[in-house]
Amino acid sequence: MGITRTDLFTKEQNEIALFAKCLAHPARVAILEHLLQKNECVNSTLVLELGLAQATISQHLKELKNAKIIQGTIEGNSMNYCINPVIWKKIKEKFNNIFDQHICCGGNDCC
Amino acid sequence: MGITRTDLFTKEQNEIALFAKCLAHPARVAILEHLLQKNECVNSTLVLELGLAQATISQHLKELKNAKIIQGTIEGNSMNYCINPVIWKKIKEKFNNIFDQHICCGGNDCC
DNA sequence: AAAGTTTATCGTAATATTGCAATATACAAA
DNA sequence: TTTGTATATTGCAATATTACGATAAACTTT
Numbered sequence: 490m491g492i493t494r495t496d497l498f499t500k501e502q503n504e505i506a507l508f509a510k511c512l513a514h515p516a517r518v519a520i521l522e523h524l525l526q527k528n529e530c531v532n533s534t535l536v537l538e539l540g541l542a543q544a545t546i547s548q549h550l551k552e553l554k555n556a557k558i559i560q561g562t563i564e565g566n567s568m569n570y571c572i573n574p575v576i577w578k579k580i581k582e583k584f585n586n587i588f589d590q591h592i593c594c595g596g597n598d599c600c
Numbered sequence: 601m602g603i604t605r606t607d608l609f610t611k612e613q614n615e616i617a618l619f620a621k622c623l624a625h626p627a628r629v630a631i632l633e634h635l636l637q638k639n640e641c642v643n644s645t646l647v648l649e650l651g652l653a654q655a656t657i658s659q660h661l662k663e664l665k666n667a668k669i670i671q672g673t674i675e676g677n678s679m680n681y682c683i684n685p686v687i688w689k690k691i692k693e694k695f696n697n698i699f700d701q702h703i704c705c706g707g708n709d710c711c
Numbered sequence: 712a713a714a715g716t717t718t719a720t721c722g723t724a725a726t727a728t729t730g731c732a733a734t735a736t737a738c739a740a741a
Numbered sequence: 742t743t744t745g746t747a748t749a750t751t752g753c754a755a756t757a758t759t760a761c762g763a764t765a766a767a768c769t770t771t
Contacts, residue, residue, distance in 0.1 A: 492726060493759065497651045498626035505629050512620035514729080515609035518698075522613070525701040532748055540608045542731050547749055549729095566738045567747055572702055581699040587629075588692040590636040591683055603756060604729065625759080643718055653761045658719060660759090677717055677768040 505587070508580050511556045516541060516549050521572075524559065530570040616698070619691050622667045627652060627660050632683075635670065641681040 495503050511517055519539055524530040535546045550570060553559045558577065561570045606614050622628055630650055635641040646657045661681060664670045669688065672681045 493625065494652065495626060498630055502626040502629045502633070506624055506626040509620045509623035509629075512695075512698075513617055513624040514604065515606060515613040515617040516729090518613045518616050518620075519609055521698065522701070525698070533746085541605065543748075544732075544750085545730050548731095551749080563738095565747090568749090574702065577699070577702050581696070584623075584695055584699070585692070587623075587632065587636070588688070588695070590633070591685065591688050627759090644716085654718075655720085655762075656760050659761095662719080674768095679718060 501583075505583055507556060508558075508583065511553055511558055514549065516545070517553060520546075520549060520553065521558070524570060524572055528571065530559070531564075531567050533567065612694075616694055618667060619669075619694065622664055622669055625660065627656070628664060631657075631660060631664065632669075635681060635683055639682065641670070642675075642678050644678065 498506075512521075516539060520530065520535060523535065523538065530550075532543060532546050532550065535541075536543050539546065541549075550559070550561075554561065554570075556576075557573055558580070559570045560573050561568045563569075609617075623632075627650060631641065631646060634646065634649065641661075643654060643657050643661065646652075647654050650657065652660075661670070661672075665672065665681075667687075668684055669691070670681045671684050672679045674680075
């Protein structure tokens with residue numbers, strides 16, 4: 490590469506990029522969708538459901554956890570993850586903030 | 601790595617990941633924001649504004665173009681890019697489709 | 712035609728990401 | 742204690758991404 494030049498961009502731009510990166514892999518999209526539907530998320534279940542190795546799932550969960558999108562609680566000897574509602578809302582707002590900046594044809598819904 | 605196992609996921613999940621990847625770099629976020637605000641986007645202007653090399657900007661524009669998020673028209677001997685409104689709307693919908701699946705506290709806005 | 716301007720592409724180097732086997736860690740149950 | 746179950750971490754190997762200088766290509770201007 491060369492390392493990403495985060496110094497050239499605003500904190501906001503870098504933050505959006507980090508959140509987008511969490512959604513930038515189909516496995517993480519699948520994990521989040523599973524989490525949203527079942528309102529629970531256990532590594533071993535995902536291994537069966539997604540077909541990726543346990544270590545790989547664990548790594549993806551770690552990334553989502555690092556971004557604070559999900560948070561885990563110990564349940565017996567397994568780990569149960571759930572969406573962090575505060576961050577989730579924040580992401581939704583940040584993304585829509587960008588999406589809604591596009592004024593198409595003076596605001597008509599022509600497209 | 602090992603190549604991303606797109607075969608394990610749905611077309612929809614892979615597509616969302618691809619769109620997210622476009623937003624997963626601060627330079628591309630900055631480019632899109634510039635485009636949204638000025639409603640135009642010329643490589644040489646971005647070089648001055650962002651501080652990245654011309655080749656680097658061109659590469660980021662290419663990625664956005666590949667995803668069909670932007671489209672370019674020749675203007676004199678420069679290239680002017682604009683948002684593709686159809687794809688933009690599609691992305692917004694796909695993302696919000698996911699964002700809105702999170703039911704917090706039975707729909708109250710407690711968080 | 713020659714020189715200038717602008718974008719795209721190529722080649723290369725550095726770094727990041729993805730995937731998984733193997734192992735470590737933690738707790739349950741027998 | 743031993744065995745079983747579940748997640749995290751480590752250590753690779755392979756691939757992708759990012760960045761930029763150097764060209765190439767296309768068009769404008771002089």
